[in-house]
Amino acid sequence: xxxxxxxxxxxVDSSTSNGKTSEHVxxxxxxxxxxxxxxxxxxxxxxxxxxxxxxGERLNGPSKSGTSTPTGYQTPRTPFDIESRPVSPVHEVxxxxxxxxxxxxxxxxxxxxxxxxGNGLNDSAPGALIPYLETHYNxxxxxxxxxxxxxxxxxxxAAFFVDAIRARFGRAKTLMIAQSLMATGYIPIxxxxxxxxxxxxxxxxxxxxxxxxxxxxxxxxxxxxxxxxLGSMHGSYGIGGTIGPLxxxxxxxxxxxxxxxxxxxxxxxxxxxxxxAGWSFWHYEEESGHxxxxxxxxxxxRTQNAQPAQKTGMFTSxxxxxxxxxxxxGSLFIFAYQGAEVSISGWVISFLITFRNGDPASVGYVTAxxxxxxxxxxxxxxxxxxxxxxxxxxxGVVVGAAAFQLLVWLVPNVIGNAxxxxxxxxxxxxxxxxxxVIFSRAINRKDQVSSLxxxxxxxxxxxxxxxxxxxxxxxxxxxxxxxxxxIGLFGIMLICWFCLPNPRKRTE
Numbered sequence: 001x002x003x004x005x006x007x008x009x010x011x012v013d014s015s016t017s018n019g020k021t022s023e024h025v026x027x028x029x030x031x032x033x034x035x036x037x038x039x040x041x042x043x044x045x046x047x048x049x050x051x052x053x054x055x056g057e058r059l060n061g062p063s064k065s066g067t068s069t070p071t072g073y074q075t076p077r078t079p080f081d082i083e084s085r086p087v088s089p090v091h092e093v094x095x096x097x098x099x100x101x102x103x104x105x106x107x108x109x110x111x112x113x114x115x116x117x118g119n120g121l122n123d124s125a126p127g128a129l130i131p132y133l134e135t136h137y138n139x140x141x142x143x144x145x146x147x148x149x150x151x152x153x154x155x156x157x158a159a160f161f162v163d164a165i166r167a168r169f170g171r172a173k174t175l176m177i178a179q180s181l182m183a184t185g186y187i188p189i190x191x192x193x194x195x196x197x198x199x200x201x202x203x204x205x206x207x208x209x210x211x212x213x214x215x216x217x218x219x220x221x222x223x224x225x226x227x228x229x230l231g232s233m234h235g236s237y238g239i240g241g242t243i244g245p246l247x248x249x250x251x252x253x254x255x256x257x258x259x260x261x262x263x264x265x266x267x268x269x270x271x272x273x274x275x276x277a278g279w280s281f282w283h284y285e286e287e288s289g290h291x292x293x294x295x296x297x298x299x300x301x302r303t304q305n306a307q308p309a310q311k312t313g314m315f316t317s318x319x320x321x322x323x324x325x326x327x328x329x330g331s332l333f334i335f336a337y338q339g340a341e342v343s344i345s346g347w348v349i350s351f352l353i354t355f356r357n358g359d360p361a362s363v364g365y366v367t368a369x370x371x372x373x374x375x376x377x378x379x380x381x382x383x384x385x386x387x388x389x390x391x392x393x394x395x396g397v398v399v400g401a402a403a404f405q406l407l408v409w410l411v412p413n414v415i416g417n418a419x420x421x422x423x424x425x426x427x428x429x430x431x432x433x434x435x436x437v438i439f440s441r442a443i444n445r446k447d448q449v450s451s452l453x454x455x456x457x458x459x460x461x462x463x464x465x466x467x468x469x470x471x472x473x474x475x476x477x478x479x480x481x482x483x484x485x486x487i488g489l490f491g492i493m494l495i496c497w498f499c500l501p502n503p504r505k506r507t508e
């Protein structure tokens with residue numbers, strides 16, 4: 001403390017004793033027993049004085065009104081100056097939103113659920129439609145697998161610009177762009193074009209799905225009770241995955257319609273989501289700005305928005321994401337997860353037809369059972385996973401999924417295989433929501449969009465590489481190769497999960 005603070009209490013005078021002048025020595029302040037650390041500000045070794053942090057007006061100077069400062073009132077020298085140091089960004093102390101606060105979040109969660117419902121329809125249908133594509137275009141397993149490859153290329157391409165689009169246009173317009181790209185992919189497919197056009201269309205579907213998945217994951221992961229919110233969101237994906245094969249098989253096998261007519265349904269869902277997501281997220285940035293300490297955040301951002309350094313920050317954020325151990329291991333984990341999920345969904349029907357002599361019109365519904373299991377797992381097991389602990393819970397369900405996949409491989413019974421495949425889906429269901437929760441805890445909030453987009457994009461490429469590899473090997477050896485590939489991917493998931501750093505509890 002400076003000496004002027006004691007001016008009202010200490011009187012310094014001189015006196016003489018025996019003709020000699022003695023001086024009063026001001027006592028020295030004792031050393032601090034414990035260092036004081038202010039967690040809301042960067043720590044520096046400099047001492048924090050009372051006249052530096054002020055509550056009201058300065059103690060050592062007159063106020064603007066010319067009146068003296070009442071005792072006990074101090075304010076910073078400027079509204080954003082604490083200890084004469086720049087204030088760190090306030091993104092880290094933003095109040096957490098919930099399902100009902102602000103109220104518009106209810107519609108936003110519904111919007112992300114509907115978008116994931118559409119993604120599920122898109123991802124699950126090829127498994128039921130592959131036999132009909134092969135017949136229509138007179139192609140084999142290896143050629144038809146190219147749709148998975150271009151879909152993955154679209155996912156990976158989106159990772160490089162999704163955060164830049166969000167920063168430039170906001171979440172509402174970004175989601176509208178994503179749904180527009182998906183509509184661009186569906187329109188040619190509906191017209192039953194030559195197969196190369198179908199392959200190219202899946203590229204646009206991959207880009208659009210990657211963008212809406214990244215934005216949706218970040219939104220749900222930052223809501224209160226994020227495991228439940230993500231479970232609902234990805235459970236909607238499972239509902240789409242369940243309904244997709246049922247509708248595709250019913251329309252093509254029973255209704256004797258062209259295979260491409262199924263995509264009229266996905267096109268309609270996409271166009272509805274384009275309008276609904278744009279409406280629900282239109283004022284998202286404004287409402288998010290009304291949380292705790294956002295006045296400071298908005299004022300700081302206004303001075304930086306027009307500067308070129310903002311664009312540099314986007315690429316820096318992307319570079320940081322690619323250097324993060326969590327992002328790299330998370331991408332490998334989701335790569336293996338998506339690879340196993342899409343491989344099972346896409347090739348189990350061909351396996352049952354070839355090795356179990358199943359009827360295509362009947363076993364087409366096995367894929368629906370697999371996605372029904374995923375749906376139930378995400379809705380019913382996400383909450384117990386949160387109670388037990390996401391890290392521990394994932395170990396158990398992945399080991400269980402590998403065991404039931406082994407039963408599908410070794411037990412020569414169509415009904416038993418169908419039940420086992422459904423249980424595999426049930427156990428895999430909560431894995432993605434649990435993993436997203438762990439990733440979001442380990443990643444800074446300002447890097448979440450870029451980091452989770454990298455994880456979902458590069459990770460989802462497993463949904464192309466594994467099915468494509470399965471198709472190539474199935475062409476040479478048989479579709480039984482699905483099972484060792486899936487079990488191997490489960491092993492990769494366990495290794496990556498073990499190597500992930502333990503997430504710290506958020507202090508933001």
